[in-house]
């Protein structure tokens with residue numbers, strides 16, 4: 066197969082360069098880091114003390130980012146698949162021309178809505194992903210999805226039910242809270258808030274504060290906790306319902322807060338009155354007295370912050386779990402206060418965009434679309450059918466759905482059934498191997514970048530990162546790829562842009578005025594606005610900011626919209642207008658605090674008509690009441706598949722899959738299967754032994770790590786393993802088990818479609 070895998074050329078300099086500011090791109094926190102380069106190598110990496118939220122903090126994973134930048138798997142030429150399935154290199158002009166023609170043909174034959182878009186930004190590439198909307202706009206693509214649609218959409222939907230709109234997303238203040246609660250979350254490894262390990266240790270050390278962990282595993286965070294509710298896998302809803310029922314039964318509610326800020330309390334209390342606390346604790350496998358103690362500790366705290374994560378979002382009752390988790394802080398009045406939960410500002414939406422109202426459903430299966438995103442687990446169902454509205458083509462950007470979404474084989478089948486698949490990525494991923502064309506993107510350190518994980522309160526931060534290196538030869542930044550595609554598709558002409566080119570030469574104030582007029586005159590070009598900015602304002606930025614900074618023009622647009630949305634918050638951060646904000650964003654290379662809020666802003670930011678929290682989520686009431694008769698709790702195993710597998714545990718040796726080179730790991734490179742000593746004995750295997758793990762969808766061989774951190778019957782595999790990576794001779798080698806060869810698209814939440822990666826039935830046999 067004539068694929069191109071390469072080790073980027075290293076130019077050796079005599080000494081490493083000066084420290085340059087950027088960010089770690091391995092999790093949503095995007096800690097500020099400083100890098101010294103030796104040629105293209107990351108010679109040294111350290112935390113950036115000037116970064117407004119991470120303040121010099123990093124975990125150990127950031128220090129190995131050279132394994133991403135200088136991966137042997139980088140692509141350096143567009144690839145086109147031959148009829149026999151191998152790939153050949155083609156030049157950029159050929160690739161863009163052919164891709165545009167083939168997309169246009171599909172659009173003209175079936176309609177642009179049959180072109181489905183997936184991805185648009187991993188943990189660090191949101192700025193480039195923002196330009197995918199322009200290509201989609203020109204093609205008429207209406208449907209999209211990304212990783213959030215297998216993680217967070219259920220929570221977003223609940224936010225919408227409680228607070229008025231899904232964009233009323235809440236965040237905890239763990240640095241200042243008295244009681245920190247983590248549900249299905251191990252922040253020691255998966256982070257989720259700034260300086261996570263430092264904050265966890267501070268809470269654990271302070272006798273006046275408390276740490277509560279609800280998790281079937283005894284994680285590093287649970288080891289630090291004052292209270293660990295070690296629930297049976299998949300029973301979080303019972304534990305949460307029992308805790309809520311204790312709050313109600315012992316009247317531990319914040320009545321003053323509820324009277325002022327919430328509605329339908331009586332209905333909720335009637336529902337909670339139906340919970341048999343003893344029975345629910347029994348089914349969750351937790352001590353009732355411990356649940357009561359935790360409920361009382363939460364109720365008497367001056368402040369409580371709660372973080373729910375994939376442990377409950379990718380498990381049975383996932384959307385119901387989100388409702389119940391949020392009720393804990395609402396019933397105790399921990400909303401809109403210091404140390405509690407608050408609604409934050411944002412620089413840009415992480416949703417899927419597209420057109421249509423809030424009640425959209427998928428074209429084939431009629432599945433609910435939340436924040437513009439199709440449930441990731443139903444994507445193959447929307448392709449592998451003879452339904453006339455099925456998707457016919459996919460554009461996939463900075464994402465690897467074959468590896469990351471449930472049931473890898475079904476995703477491969479779906480991609481192979483499409484008439485056209487185009488992948489934009491830095492590496493020849495498992496998904497790229499099913500594409501008709503692969504377009505090589507520049508790395509996240511070779512272009513201006515930012516993420517829209519702006520999730521902090523009361524001070525929210527944004528970090529625009531300048532490139533550390535020029536683009537690797539043969540690659541292009543995503544904005545340039547989309548610019549070329551959109552032009553090839555006839556999205557706009559030079560004449561269209563002429564008035565804005567002229568205005569840009571008169572300065573940004575004149576440009577802002579002309580731009581508003583342009584939007585009024587040319588609504589047809591609203592779909593390509595980021596590119597219009599890059600084409601017209603972009604060239605004027607290059608002199609100020611250096612080569613490749615045309616992209617930053619889109620950030621100018623973001624500053625305008627952010628200021629329109631949050632003028633007071635941005636002024637409180639010290640920026641009188643959008644231009645001042647843009648100036649600070651582009652000249653402060655460690656990131657800035659862009660908004661500052663008082664706590665009562667959270668109540669004002671709610672979007673319910675009466676500014677009251679709606680405590681009862683009607684669509685979840687039946688599921689809540691059905692818990693009473695659910696025995697045993699959901700899919701708890703059977704004789705054929707007696708174990709519950711958590712497929713994708715976060716460990717010190719896991720990161721997101723932009724680390725394709727397994728040598729970044731210091732240990733556990735194979736990704737061991739953790740199992741309880743009793744289970745190991747029953748299977749007849751010792752620590753370091755080998756087993757075959759089988760689910761209804763697949764089978765893998767794994768090395769066992771005997772560990773009493775799990776309950777008997779519960780086993781776990783780490784996330785991110787099983788990527789194929791070329792060795793020095795170019796032969797691809799696979800380390801560890803890819804978790805999604807084992808998962809099923811059928812096991813998913815009925816409402817949000819989030820797959821149950823943390824709850825996969827399995828059987829295990831020892832192998833020689």
Ligand code: SF4
Pocket residue numbers: 089090091092093094095096122123124125126127256
């Ligand atoms: S992995 Fe996350 S917590 Fe660790 S350094 Fe990177 S961004 Fe920070």
